[in-house]
Amino acid sequence: MRRPPDDASGRLTPWRRWTTGEWLRAGVLSALAVLLVLGGLGAWVLAQAATDTSTMVDHSSPALTSAVRLESALLDQETGIRGYGLTGRRDYLTPYTQGLADQKSAVDRLRTLLAGDPKPLADLDRVLARVETWQAVVARPVAAAAPGTQAQVATLTVAKGKADFDAVRAAAAVQQNRLQAERDSARASLDRIDVLRAWVFTTIAVVILLLAVLVFEGLRRGVTKPLEALSDDVRRVSGGEFDHPVDTGTGPADLRLLAADVEAMRRRLAEELAFADQTRLLLDDQAADLRRSNAELEQFAYVASHDLQEPLRKVASFCQLLQRRYADKLDERADQYIAFAVDGANRMQTLINDLLAFSRVGRVNAAYAAVDLEQLLETTLDSIGLAVEESGAVVTHDPLPTLTADPTQLGMLLQNLLTNAIKFRSPDRPPEIHISAEPGPDAWTFAVADNGIGIGAEYADRVFVIFQRLHTRDAYPGNGIGLAMCKKIVEYHGGSIAVDAEYAPGTRIVFTLPLPSEELPAALPPALPPALPRPGDDTESQ
Incomplete structure (x- = not known):
């Protein structure tokens, strides 16, 4: 057993080392000893009374009568x-x-x-x-x-x-x-x-009463009062007075040990709260820095969407004017250089739009609502109808549920996954795309499966990293942002997304979305509207 805390002198008297159980045992044994002595005296008095009564009734009185x-x-x-x-x-x-x-x-x-x-x-x-x-x-x-x-x-x-x-x-x-x-x-x-018997039994009654009073007072002073003091200290600490010390010097040894443990816990809590206060102040400073940084990013996004694209448009426009006006004076190499410049400006503009759209996921115009995925899929297929028609793709799906989500972002998610399946199709067969949906206890599990060229198992994680490409731009155009944006959208909604590495032939992207919640997240303040990728843009890092 752990040693109880020392008293003010630094040493413990023997009885100060006693626990509640030891005090109770000592008290009970002492009371039993006193009661045994008194009981023995009472038994002797009763026996003597019986003897004297027998002598008088059975001997003296009958002898005198005879x-x-x-x-x-x-x-x-x-x-x-x-x-x-x-x-x-x-x-x-x-x-x-x-x-x-x-x-x-x-x-x-x-x-x-x-x-x-x-x-x-x-x-x-x-x-x-x-x-x-x-x-x-x-x-x-x-x-x-x-x-x-x-x-x-x-x-x-x-x-x-x-x-x-x-x-x-x-x-x-x-x-x-x-x-x-x-x-x-x-x-x-x-x-x-008889007189002695009356005195003895009166003494026994008085002693029993005194023992009851002593037991009650001993329990009050030795157990109840220290417990009440400890409870009062604990209530004050739990009420927020974390600097209020817990008294560890009263009561039996085990109660003092308990008080010492509570005091140690209070000190630990006080230290943790002090550290938490410091951390909160630091977090407040960091939150202020983040708000300032977000404001700067918003400003940068505005500049990027307007001021940066204007020079690119001018470069592309004047290069094209230069090519038309001086077409008869430029050789084939000059035309090629002008085409490179126009293509670079256009790709730079597309890249800026894609980056803006990626940065706005979960940050701009995030308004949750009930989204009918059946209707959303129909709208998405209408927006990429030209690509579906040109590729001869066949899109099928299971019955789709209604979820609580951001409809704009889910539209971007479906559009990116479907355009990827169409873009990275096999050259020897038309695309066949199927969207499955399975309910779970906490979330819906969706999968977009196609019969395209597929993704190697070694690239299952890499494809969700921004700007990661598995093919050259000449083979498959695009900027390598599509699947990274899909991951960001799914994780913003509290789900997860992964590539089914065992699926073949083709690619199967599996993602989860939580079941509808009664409490919808509040919409963020409106800012610049997100730009949806065009059907011909690259949306998968393959």
Whole structure:
């Protein structure tokens, strides 16, 4: 992992190196440790409360109750013995008999409850010893006496019996007091545990609340606040304040790394924008130079189309006047020289017109409109009708579409391609020219194929360069501008043009034109009208 940026002192404290995940893990582990401690304390308190409750409910209270029942059973025995001794009626012994059974049940219950507790067991043994003494001296002799003699037995044991039963009562009181004390102690312990439990669980609730507050505040300070600051810086930068620095010194290590990356990106963007501004200023200067240069070219085109052609016309005219006036005084060589001069002037004039037409493609009178190629082809064939008739050419075509283009330039394109196919025909067969059209997803593909002399594969690219010729002017007249102009027209419309090198015999020129667009380019300001090449001019660089 990359090292986070240093703080102001140039060094990072250990916790400053922690990422968001590490802070979260540390926080979660700390919270879990605190909760485990509190949970353990709560579990201990609950266990202690359960123990004290069990001691009081299952031991102290039942033992005290059984001791009270034992005392009650002894009182019943004493009551039965005293009643029988006074009346001699055997039915008065019923409480004594029941008291014996209750005594046995209470003693068994007490021994079970007091098992493992020596002091209460010792108290129980003392009570039983006193009971045994009273029963041996008083209860059993009186109960065993026959009716009529019981009074005498009772009278003899009355003094001793009262003392022994008082001792029984005293021992039972000691036993009950001890058991009551143990029950009160268990109750007090349970009350203390209840208070402690309330405090523990209140503390747990408070600690959980504090942990939630600490987690929320930690996330706010450590994650949310740095993220908000970073988002604010990013919004300001995206809003156009590219000189606003991004704070890279707050938050966990990974957030600082993210901020450092954003700051690096901002600096890069600021540098790129500064460079773009410089480039734009340079482009503005170059655009101004181009506009000035274009204005000069327009002026030159005007001069070339008027002022330069006027001397050529004069040269040709006066040479022809010189030839007519002095025909009888000039020899054959002079006539030949005059013919050369007139031909040179005419070719120079033609070359100037062709160059003007080439330079105006896409620059002068460029107005897009819906062009019906069927109608445009018919118009073009009418303009070159003489050449078609003289050569015996047969022109066929596929159904042609309607495109959005400059009609004047497409007319020049069709005219140049058709006149080329007618001019460079084979001497042993009439020209056969076919125009095909195939729609595509983005553009129409057109092809003009003929059965002429063809173009070698090694010249497939060269023929589209201006002034490149493959034949002498004597064999095929022209200036070598035709296909160069075709390429410029097609590329201006967003298409491409090439020679099909595999086509034979003859030549096949393939070009593409984009499908109609809803938005048409705005027309350029009108200038000098373009001059269409004459049907007899050369339009292909062969």
